[in-house]
Amino acid sequence: MRATELAELAAFDAVARHRSFRRAGEERGVTASAISHAVSGLEARVGIRLLNRTTRSVSLTDAGARLLAQLSPAFGEIGSALDALNRFRETPFGKVRINAPNSVAAIVLGPVMGPLIAANPQLELEIVATDRLVDIVAEGFDAGIRLGESLREGMTAVRIGPRLRFAVVGSPAYFERHPPPKVPADLKGHVCVRNIFPSGAAYPWEFSRAGKSVAFEPTGPLSLDDHELMVEAAISGVALAYVWEGRARLHLESGRLVECLAPWCAPEEWLYLYYPARKHLSAGLRAVIEALRA
Structure with missing residues (x-):
């Protein structure tokens, strides 16, 4: 097979x-027009349309679906063969693409990025942090990170650290004007940031203590989908915020923020790194997994 044909298939x-x-x-690593040209060349060479194209979407024809079904295992074998060369190298090489929630990415991946790249200088790590719901297979990620191990069929989950917890925080100036809440029900008398997903859907502040669970839904004037903004809102003294404790830790240590309702904020579920069960586990991805497990 000529190099041009292999490039078109890829x-x-x-x-x-x-x-x-x-x-x-x-x-x-090329332009969209170069990809389009390669695919058009492949279709011209085989004499069959493989993709249906519109201005908004791309879909497979029946012939394209059949070709993909046969190509995927072949490219998987090629990837495995190349990755097997790692045994002759001192460190893994190649790109690993990770998707992680923006709200926890800095806490989970921040401490491991430097040591991971330092220990594996030929490894290329690409991290996309977003709180929107992502299909890691459709969007070309090697793995994703999420809370809980409840995943759709065909995924493998590996438990990683740290175990996270939420915290309710406010500024000293805020608590000079409002008495700190003692139980979740007291939050009804406070100004609280509404936590929302990128879709705009709100999620409640959840608490638990001695087997009792409480969900509180704020109705305040601020609705935010970014934990850094929530922390800043709390520092400004305008409202209380419900954020990952790790995102507020430095401000809690400096005294710019004060935590309340700590006995009600139990540790959350464990975090998991997940990837397609049938996906070849490259040396690079194995290095990422080991770093996150440690």
């Missing part, structure tokens, strides 16, 4: 997985 495989010429180009 371009088609990337577009078929991402359903996007742009994302396929980003994965392959």
Whole structure:
């Protein structure tokens, strides 16, 4: 097989997985137009349309779906063969793409990025932090991070650290004007930031103590989807915020923020790194997993 033919097949495989010429180009390190040209060349050579294209979407024809089904195992074997060369190298090499919630990415990945790259200088780590719901297979990620191990079929979950907990925080100036709440029910008399997902849907402040669980839904004037903004809102003294304790730790230690309701804020579920069960586990991804487990 000529190099041009292999490049065309690789371009088609990337577009078929991402359903996007742009994302396929980003994965392959070329422009979307170069990917489109390669796929058009493949279709001209085989004489069959493999992709349906509109201005908004890309989908597979029946012929394209059949080709992808046969190509995927072959490219997986090629990836395994290349990765096997790692045994002849001192460290893993190649790119590992990780998706993580923006609200926890800095806490979980921040401490390991430097040591991981220092120990594996030929490893390329790409991290996309977003709180929107992501299909890691469709968007070309090697793995994702989420709370809890309840995953859809076909995924493998590996428990990683640290175990996170929420904290209710406010500024000293705020507590000069309002008495600190003693139990979750007291929050009804306070100004509280509404926590929302990127979709705009709100999620409650959840508490538990001695087997009793309480969910409180704020109705305050601020609705935020970013924990850094929530922390800043609390520092400004305008409201209480319900954030990951790790995002507020430095401000709690400096005295710019004060925690309340601590006995009600129990540790959350463990975090898990997950990846497709049938995916070849590259040496790079194994290095990431070991770093996060440690």
